[in-house]
Amino acid sequence: MAPKEKAQQFTLKTPKGTKDWADKDMIIRSRIFDTITSVFKRHGGVTIDTPVFELREILAGKYGEDSKLIYDLKDQGGELCSLRYDLTVPFARFLAMNPTIQQIKRFHIAKVYRRDQPAMTKGRMREFYQCDFDIAGQYESMIPDAEILAIGVECLTALAIDDFVIKLNHRKILDGIFEVCGVPAQDVRKISSAVDKLDKVPWADVKKEMIDEKGLAEEVADKIGKYVELKGGVDLLNRIKADETLMANESAAAGVKDMEVLFTYLAALDVEPKVSFDLSLARGLDYYTGIIYECVTGASAPPPQDGEANHDKKKKPKDADEDVSEYVGVGSIAAGGRYDELVGMFAQSKKKAVMPCVGISFGVERLFSIIKAKEDMSKVRATETDVYVMAFGGGKEWTGFLPERMQICKKLWDAGLRAEFLYKSKPKPRQQFDAADKIGAPLAVILGQEEYGQGKVKVKQLGMGENADEGTDVAVDELTAYVADLLKA
Amino acid sequence: MAPKEKAQQFTLKTPKGTKDWADKDMIIRSRIFDTITSVFKRHGGVTIDTPVFELREILAGKYGEDSKLIYDLKDQGGELCSLRYDLTVPFARFLAMNPTIQQIKRFHIAKVYRRDQPAMTKGRMREFYQCDFDIAGQYESMIPDAEILAIGVECLTALAIDDFVIKLNHRKILDGIFEVCGVPAQDVRKISSAVDKLDKVPWADVKKEMIDEKGLAEEVADKIGKYVELKGGVDLLNRIKADETLMANESAAAGVKDMEVLFTYLAALDVEPKVSFDLSLARGLDYYTGIIYECVTGASAPPPQDGEANHDKKKKPKDADEDVSEYVGVGSIAAGGRYDELVGMFAQSKKKAVMPCVGISFGVERLFSIIKAKEDMSKVRATETDVYVMAFGGGKEWTGFLPERMQICKKLWDAGLRAEFLYKSKPKPRQQFDAADKIGAPLAVILGQEEYGQGKVKVKQLGMGENADEGTDVAVDELTAYVADLLKA
Numbered sequence: 001m002a003p004k005e006k007a008q009q010f011t012l013k014t015p016k017g018t019k020d021w022a023d024k025d026m027i028i029r030s031r032i033f034d035t036i037t038s039v040f041k042r043h044g045g046v047t048i049d050t051p052v053f054e055l056r057e058i059l060a061g062k063y064g065e066d067s068k069l070i071y072d073l074k075d076q077g078g079e080l081c082s083l084r085y086d087l088t089v090p091f092a093r094f095l096a097m098n099p100t101i102q103q104i105k106r107f108h109i110a111k112v113y114r115r116d117q118p119a120m121t122k123g124r125m126r127e128f129y130q131c132d133f134d135i136a137g138q139y140e141s142m143i144p145d146a147e148i149l150a151i152g153v154e155c156l157t158a159l160a161i162d163d164f165v166i167k168l169n170h171r172k173i174l175d176g177i178f179e180v181c182g183v184p185a186q187d188v189r190k191i192s193s194a195v196d197k198l199d200k201v202p203w204a205d206v207k208k209e210m211i212d213e214k215g216l217a218e219e220v221a222d223k224i225g226k227y228v229e230l231k232g233g234v235d236l237l238n239r240i241k242a243d244e245t246l247m248a249n250e251s252a253a254a255g256v257k258d259m260e261v262l263f264t265y266l267a268a269l270d271v272e273p274k275v276s277f278d279l280s281l282a283r284g285l286d287y288y289t290g291i292i293y294e295c296v297t298g299a300s301a302p303p304p305q306d307g308e309a310n311h312d313k314k315k316k317p318k319d320a321d322e323d324v325s326e327y328v329g330v331g332s333i334a335a336g337g338r339y340d341e342l343v344g345m346f347a348q349s350k351k352k353a354v355m356p357c358v359g360i361s362f363g364v365e366r367l368f369s370i371i372k373a374k375e376d377m378s379k380v381r382a383t384e385t386d387v388y389v390m391a392f393g394g395g396k397e398w399t400g401f402l403p404e405r406m407q408i409c410k411k412l413w414d415a416g417l418r419a420e421f422l423y424k425s426k427p428k429p430r431q432q433f434d435a436a437d438k439i440g441a442p443l444a445v446i447l448g449q450e451e452y453g454q455g456k457v458k459v460k461q462l463g464m465g466e467n468a469d470e471g472t473d474v475a476v477d478e479l480t481a482y483v484a485d486l487l488k489a
Numbered sequence: 490m491a492p493k494e495k496a497q498q499f500t501l502k503t504p505k506g507t508k509d510w511a512d513k514d515m516i517i518r519s520r521i522f523d524t525i526t527s528v529f530k531r532h533g534g535v536t537i538d539t540p541v542f543e544l545r546e547i548l549a550g551k552y553g554e555d556s557k558l559i560y561d562l563k564d565q566g567g568e569l570c571s572l573r574y575d576l577t578v579p580f581a582r583f584l585a586m587n588p589t590i591q592q593i594k595r596f597h598i599a600k601v602y603r604r605d606q607p608a609m610t611k612g613r614m615r616e617f618y619q620c621d622f623d624i625a626g627q628y629e630s631m632i633p634d635a636e637i638l639a640i641g642v643e644c645l646t647a648l649a650i651d652d653f654v655i656k657l658n659h660r661k662i663l664d665g666i667f668e669v670c671g672v673p674a675q676d677v678r679k680i681s682s683a684v685d686k687l688d689k690v691p692w693a694d695v696k697k698e699m700i701d702e703k704g705l706a707e708e709v710a711d712k713i714g715k716y717v718e719l720k721g722g723v724d725l726l727n728r729i730k731a732d733e734t735l736m737a738n739e740s741a742a743a744g745v746k747d748m749e750v751l752f753t754y755l756a757a758l759d760v761e762p763k764v765s766f767d768l769s770l771a772r773g774l775d776y777y778t779g780i781i782y783e784c785v786t787g788a789s790a791p792p793p794q795d796g797e798a799n800h801d802k803k804k805k806p807k808d809a810d811e812d813v814s815e816y817v818g819v820g821s822i823a824a825g826g827r828y829d830e831l832v833g834m835f836a837q838s839k840k841k842a843v844m845p846c847v848g849i850s851f852g853v854e855r856l857f858s859i860i861k862a863k864e865d866m867s868k869v870r871a872t873e874t875d876v877y878v879m880a881f882g883g884g885k886e887w888t889g890f891l892p893e894r895m896q897i898c899k900k901l902w903d904a905g906l907r908a909e910f911l912y913k914s915k916p917k918p919r920q921q922f923d924a925a926d927k928i929g930a931p932l933a934v935i936l937g938q939e940e941y942g943q944g945k946v947k948v949k950q951l952g953m954g955e956n957a958d959e960g961t962d963v964a965v966d967e968l969t970a971y972v973a974d975l976l977k978a
Contacts, residue, residue: 010544010546012547012582012585012586012835013586014539014540014544015540015542015543015544015568015570016567016568018540018542019540020538020540020586021537021539022535022537022538022583022587026535026536026537026538029538038905039902041872041873041907042902042905042906042907042908043902043907043908044872044874044907044908044909045872046511046512046515046871046872047515047519048509048510048511048515049509049510049511049515050503050509050510051503051504051507051508051616052541052572052600052602052616053504053507053616054503055499055502055503055504057499071563071565072562072563072565073560073561073562073563073572074560074561074562074563074564076560076561076604078505079504079505081504083541083562093501094509094511096501097501097502097509098511106511111541113541115565127540127541127542139912140912140913140914143891143912143913144912146895150899150902154902264892265892265895267892268891268892268895268896269895269896269899270899346501382535383530383534383535384530385533402632402754402757403753403754403756403757404757406635406754406757406758407757407758409758410639410757410758410759413528413531413532413639413643416527416531417531418530418531418532418533419531419532419533420532420533423626423628423629423632423633424628424629424632425629439533
């Protein structure tokens with residue numbers, strides 16, 4: 001290898017569907033992580049970290065049709081691995097591997113990978129972050145479920161997102177509806193997938209799909225249509241309870257019982273006003289077994305940038321992996337549900353076959369788009385530097401005080417203060433003020449050619465307009481305490 | 490997919506060379522990240538996040554012999570990608586893609602991937618974290634270099650690691666030595682690789698490798714041997730300056746000039762006492778062009794656990810990828826150097842061919858082993874829960890106050906306090922105290938069957954021995970303020 005060989009000629013870019021994060025965007029995203037993490041910890045959450053890739057067989061058979069979107073690692077000898085598709089399956093694998101953990105509230109904030117059709121302006125990427133909180137363990141019915149929904153509300157509220165609704169449904173009620181309407185048992189999951197599209201396409205299209213593509217009888221589809229248009233609160237629960245046909249179904253009755261208990265807890269936790277019990281919510285993933293939910297907001301779909309979204313669907317696929325999925329989803333900023341059987345799929349013995357779980361996952365990229373759109377970016381600082389250390393002087397004898405500036409910075413750093421200086425031996429005052437201004441440092445510490453010899457520096461507040469603060473002389477020995485006090489004020 | 494099908498029969502594990510992080514280990518590791526991040530920010534660092542995989546051609550030709558350790562993604566149509574091997578090459582790619590960034594102090598804490606022979610007890614994994622700080626831009630010589638070394642000292646000191654030395658050398662001095670000793674120009678990098686092993690094997694072995702494997706003449710090897718045994722501080726610099734043969738070499742003279750300037754700055758930053766100028770330090774990576782350094786500590790190699798390390802070398806490879814690399818390294822906890830030409834390798838035009846960089850990278854897993862060994866793990870809490878909310882009561886009328894406990898928790902959560910309660914409708918006092926004890930919650934808030942009806946709860950300090958605190962009655966309206974004050978005290 002020789003660095004001096006000719007420059008390389010390939011396109012300089014990140015892989016399709018991935019991007020670099022930098023500058024002020026990173027500040028905003030870190031704030032989102034910090035906010036969500038602090039809510040998670042408030043509820044007793046502990047965090048875990050799993051490898052970014054798993055043995056391929058761990059992921060196999062967990063994602064239904066979406067399995068084709070899994071990224072595989074190349075076979076380079078040894079084990080076959082794939083990049084994780086979500087954080088839920090690795091969590092279930094972790095629980096199955098650690099049978100001594102019988103109860104856990106775990107959170108995990110990390111990247112997941114899907115070979116999906118990227119739609120960057122809508123916040124859909126191939127590499128993206130998920131923030132998951134899950135409660136695993138045998139508990140009395142619906143208590144952890146209620147707390148998970150409370151965490152959902154708290155996180156979004158803490159992120160200053162107020163105009164959201166939690167669409168809530170129960171897989172057992174939905175399965176009961178399909179059964180009483182006459183859907184054959186083996187078709188339930190694919191009919192459920194069709195219903196899942198109702199937030200994006202009208203009923204007529206879903207009905208057509210059920211009949212034309214999934215072979216459902218029209219009168220069965222019509223019966224389903226009557227149910228899935230229902231939404232409401234506790235009132236809807238009462239209407240369903242009055243439906244004797246449905247309530248005669250074992251699955252539906254069990255779901256309704258769960259929902260009754262849940263609504264009591266949601267009232268106690270003040271979550272109920274945010275909830276819409278919505279029989280059209282189905283959720284794509286196969287592993288849910290109890291309540292399911294999605295948080296949606298009017299702000300979920302930010303306006304398209306540069307017209308990209310408008311062209312998306314008309315564009316011809318450019319390469320082989322571009323037409324993997326043609327539907328561009330918008331909508332939910334958080335979602336989840338109860339999955340009582342996923343851990344059992346990994347269990348090595350009958351003994352530890354049951355580990356009920358319920359969880360919620362936040363889509364960071366979508367939250368980011370919403371929050372950034374509301375932010376005054378000119379006021380966001382990329383660095384947190386408190387102090388810019390400068391030197392003023394002139395004449396033949398002037399050294400530029402470079403080692404002296406380093407010594408003053410060292411003092412500030414040792415006191416935990418954030419300080420920078422210009423990497424120049426004899427900088428001009430203007431250059432130093434410009435550099436301080438560029439990063440928005442609130443304070444300057446100035447080493448004057450004469451004053452510094454007398455053990456003094458000048459501390460000056462910046463960003464208040466030219467010469468708004470003439471500065472204060474401070475003894476070098478008292479500098480860090482003085483600066484710390486000023487920053488606290 | 491049907492979750493109810495038979496349990497799967499493969500081995501439940503994480504891929505070779507990877508592991509899950511959980512519980513108290515996560516707390517300690519998070520603390521390391523927080524400490525390092527706060528030092529990085531103190532120096533004006535901004536963070537970036539790059540994708541976990543890069544286009545394969547970005548990584549090609551950057552790692553010399555180690556390129557065989559790169560993980561490739563499977564070709565599933567579309568672009569060919571590989572997992573990142575370090576954070577430096579992605580940073581250089583980022584800079585080349587963003588030519589408007591002419592100066593940046595960036596840090597990046599993230600996982601990297603190497604298909605290496607794992608040696609877990611020594612903290613060597615296939616998936617591991619690096620914490621990098623790099624300064625890019627055209628500056629006056631050696632100023633950013635000195636600050637990078639100061640950051641190294643500050644980070645390790647902040648992590649309470651005191652017994653470390655920074656081994657320091659300069660590629661130009663080393664290249665000059667090889668040249669004056671008579672190493673043919675095309676053999677410099679491979680002879681340098683041999684020298685790089687001197688911290689692990691004696692000179693006799695390195696000399697043998699140079700002669701037998703790399704075809705060097707014995708008298709050339711002997712001359713090199715005289716140089717690479719030298720170490721010291723500024724004194725060594727003076728000895729080298731007195732070596733007229735070496736100083737007549739252009740490369741060596743340039744390196745010595747750099748080192749003279751650097752030592753002035755290291756004195757100002759109080760880094761000098763930690764530095765050992767060591768002519769045997771070579772560093773494996775090809776892309777270094779200036780100073781190079783490694784932080785080593787006596788604690789770098791923690792004692793082997795379960796005798797695993799002793800068996801490592803005797804074990805026969807079990808699968809195809811087990812014998813990729815046979816040397817098990819110990820030693821450095823941080824390392825880095827100056828690389829002025831890496832960004833230029835990506836430049837698309839002549840114009841922006843130069844972006845000098847200098848950086849340091851901390852090995853988190855090794856720091857973790859050292860810090861964990863010193864920690865009293867029984868005092869580390871896995872959760873940060875402040876308050877356990879309980880209910881005491883009995884008799885026929887006793888409801889268990891579940892919704893009431895939820896309401897109290899909700900109050901505490903809304904005030905930013907960390908609270909949990911038992912997921913049981915009628916828990917016994919003992920069960921609740923045990924649960925609080927298990928997570929080490931410092932406070933209990935108790936809803937008494939009668940008192941709660943009067944708008945009062947009891948706040949009790951925990952973990953002080955049985956009945957050490959009888960508890961204090963507090964009005965529900967004043968609860969959050971009371972608890973917040975108690976936690977502050």
